[in-house]
Amino acid sequence: MTVRLPIAVRYAETDAMGVVHHSSYVVWLEAARVEWLEQIGLPYTQIEAQGLAFAVVELGLIYRNPARFGDRVEIETWLAECTSRTLRYEYRVWKDDRLLAEGFTRHLCQDARGKAQRIPQAMVQVLSAQRHGSS
Amino acid sequence: MTVRLPIAVRYAETDAMGVVHHSSYVVWLEAARVEWLEQIGLPYTQIEAQGLAFAVVELGLIYRNPARFGDRVEIETWLAECTSRTLRYEYRVWKDDRLLAEGFTRHLCQDARGKAQRIPQAMVQVLSAQRHGSS
Amino acid sequence: MTVRLPIAVRYAETDAMGVVHHSSYVVWLEAARVEWLEQIGLPYTQIEAQGLAFAVVELGLIYRNPARFGDRVEIETWLAECTSRTLRYEYRVWKDDRLLAEGFTRHLCQDARGKAQRIPQAMVQVLSAQRHGSS
Amino acid sequence: MTVRLPIAVRYAETDAMGVVHHSSYVVWLEAARVEWLEQIGLPYTQIEAQGLAFAVVELGLIYRNPARFGDRVEIETWLAECTSRTLRYEYRVWKDDRLLAEGFTRHLCQDARGKAQRIPQAMVQVLSAQRHGSS
Numbered sequence: 001m002t003v004r005l006p007i008a009v010r011y012a013e014t015d016a017m018g019v020v021h022h023s024s025y026v027v028w029l030e031a032a033r034v035e036w037l038e039q040i041g042l043p044y045t046q047i048e049a050q051g052l053a054f055a056v057v058e059l060g061l062i063y064r065n066p067a068r069f070g071d072r073v074e075i076e077t078w079l080a081e082c083t084s085r086t087l088r089y090e091y092r093v094w095k096d097d098r099l100l101a102e103g104f105t106r107h108l109c110q111d112a113r114g115k116a117q118r119i120p121q122a123m124v125q126v127l128s129a130q131r132h133g134s135s
Numbered sequence: 136m137t138v139r140l141p142i143a144v145r146y147a148e149t150d151a152m153g154v155v156h157h158s159s160y161v162v163w164l165e166a167a168r169v170e171w172l173e174q175i176g177l178p179y180t181q182i183e184a185q186g187l188a189f190a191v192v193e194l195g196l197i198y199r200n201p202a203r204f205g206d207r208v209e210i211e212t213w214l215a216e217c218t219s220r221t222l223r224y225e226y227r228v229w230k231d232d233r234l235l236a237e238g239f240t241r242h243l244c245q246d247a248r249g250k251a252q253r254i255p256q257a258m259v260q261v262l263s264a265q266r267h268g269s270s
Numbered sequence: 271m272t273v274r275l276p277i278a279v280r281y282a283e284t285d286a287m288g289v290v291h292h293s294s295y296v297v298w299l300e301a302a303r304v305e306w307l308e309q310i311g312l313p314y315t316q317i318e319a320q321g322l323a324f325a326v327v328e329l330g331l332i333y334r335n336p337a338r339f340g341d342r343v344e345i346e347t348w349l350a351e352c353t354s355r356t357l358r359y360e361y362r363v364w365k366d367d368r369l370l371a372e373g374f375t376r377h378l379c380q381d382a383r384g385k386a387q388r389i390p391q392a393m394v395q396v397l398s399a400q401r402h403g404s405s
Numbered sequence: 406m407t408v409r410l411p412i413a414v415r416y417a418e419t420d421a422m423g424v425v426h427h428s429s430y431v432v433w434l435e436a437a438r439v440e441w442l443e444q445i446g447l448p449y450t451q452i453e454a455q456g457l458a459f460a461v462v463e464l465g466l467i468y469r470n471p472a473r474f475g476d477r478v479e480i481e482t483w484l485a486e487c488t489s490r491t492l493r494y495e496y497r498v499w500k501d502d503r504l505l506a507e508g509f510t511r512h513l514c515q516d517a518r519g520k521a522q523r524i525p526q527a528m529v530q531v532l533s534a535q536r537h538g539s540s
Contacts (some may be wrong), residue, residue, distance in 0.1 A: 016149035284421035
């Protein structure tokens, strides 16, 4: 499944160059994967309730065109990879049909103390079934 | 005791008006009272280690002059009030001898679950002794 | 007119106390008054296109109950005052029928160089007509 | 030249996992490269005064260990590459001798309207002379 999260650019997300600060996209990607989990029926609050977290262990972003205050952008999000302990999400940030940015995040399943954990089998199944390209 | 915390304005703290976004000052005030606690020998990490927090329950700010990227500002901070359960800090934000903003925060002592607590007597004594105007 | 802007709490907006950081509300209020202007037909981008800004000159917030990741909150917003040069917005932050916070911001009309300006007469009329309590 | 910028973790930079949010590192890297430019005698404000900006066009980060409120971290920063139009910085985030994160940013020289520009020759010389590995 691919989810497109609409975002109205906040003034606080811009910087003195008059465009959205590059760190704001990092926050948007997070909101987008939270929405993705929500839509596949596995809300992140439910994952946390099991004492687990998907900590970000890697992040990559390419910025192609600036976003500005007043823009409505969309974060296209999909799960690209799901192993026994890690997830990889990929993202494209759009303003209409103009690509603003693209990127990925990699996550490690951890317990509340930050120790790496296997993703519970039932969760792997739900995630894998919604992985992009899976059928 | 009054503490002056120097802050180098970060580009990420500016907005499309070309000046520092008003929410950034709120973060600066927090850094300043953390430094104040550090300097009176009561680091906030030590307060948290006792299972307590000083949650912000009120905030007021007046903005007089803008700060810009590249500015070095100073947050003048003092404890104005200390009751059995609450603290009130006051602040002035300076760029050299130009007042940029002034404000206050009020805090409630809470346990880890957010329940109001009396500030431990020993802590009240340390805080009160450093309260502005106390002798 | 009163506008209620729904906001899905972002993980990045929380802090180590496990609740939404108090500075995040400041950003939410801004998003809410931007939406208010949008809904009365005076988008902020249009105000900026006239070379004007409504700079925040005062801010007050009282925090009553914490918000958490996963919460859907609503920012109730109205224009409480409109003078020839200033605006005052008031806000309440709700989670369902539970009041989380309430506050206000005061704004000064400025040109692009930060010089105080009279709000153009046509704009005052649009704003005043939508002021809370006006009929 | 390599610069190490010390940073006191701000409470606002943490999240509900109890550690520093991954987007905060992005802001730290920016502060670090601003300090690097300052120390080689080419402050970013001076670059902006010439109508130029080094817009972030790519960003990569690997997170190895969490930072927490109260930590003093250091951002080790160096210029890894300087072409006629682009820069590449590399970073390591340390807590004492423990590596917390490592990453890079790539930048494109732009004018105030966001159009790609050659980096002025004099600036290339100053930058290249301080490039890591240059002699």
